[in-house]
């Protein structure tokens with residue numbers, strides 16, 4: 384679903400795709416290692432076997448989910464709204480198509496599993512995305528950010544950027560509200576059910592990143608697409624100064640990063656592979 388954006392500007396969906404596309408190299412050198420690890424954990428969590436199955440890595444970005452699924456023997460195709468993300472490292476990646484999660488260019492039951500690490504939570508109409516995943520695949524295995532996912536690096540980088548004139552893009556504000564639907568176990572179960580899929584497992588996880596030093600944390604936030612476009616416009620001195628200012632605001636000894644996420648698996652109602660549910664009682 385495309386919502387109206389800023390007056391006279393492009394709608395958020397177009398802006399979001401463009402920001403991810405343009406920010407692909409910043410992603411690869413900032414957030415990517417963290418997402419690589421999260422994708423590996425998601426694949427391990429999956430109650431649905433992926434080995435030997437045909438898997439769509441939906442919202443594949445620079446390919447973290449694809450690599451994790453390939454490593455356990457899945458056959459993988461990628462899809463993403465952002466061509467730039469798909470072009471990153473394309474010589475070493477499975478075939479992929481540009482596509483919108485709300486209207487994918489694949490037929491009914493084309494895949495055994497739709498693997499969607501941190502992508503369906505970008506949709507304005509999350510149930511419509513779940514319904515589309517259930518149309519093209521027998522199972523959905525995905526991850527979202529929990530409502531309490533936070534770290535002081537977020538404020539430090541936003542403050543340092545704002546001092547140079549950065550403002551949150553309209554698409555990013557819209558995205559933050561869209562993500563709220565998936566922020567709890569109960570919310571995630573409700574989204575899956577509204578989208579016509581049967582929840583199999585919905586689990587909150589706290590994933591620790593004790594190895595990340597302050598510079599890594601600042602690079603993570605500066606490499607996210609809502610900041611990368613602005614950073615790109617800065618000359619090297621200004622980039623260094625915003626990096627240094629964010630480090631100063633963060634302090635020499637910040638709390639270690641713990642990403643609070645929700646892993647989920649669901650079956651299409653027509654699927655013949657439905658397993659017992661594994662749902663905790665609270666998020």
Ligand SMILES: C[S@@+](CC[C@H](N)C(=O)[O-])C[C@H]1O[C@@H](n2cnc3c(N)ncnc32)[C@H](O)[C@@H]1O
Nearest residue numbers: 403418442443444447464465483484500502505
């Ligand atoms: C947070 S990144 C995650 C990338 C990758 N899955 C990973 O875990 O590293 C979100 C990805 O979802 C993609 N995305 C967002 N909205 C989408 C949509 N409507 N259809 C397809 N892809 C979308 C973005 O372009 C981006 O590549």
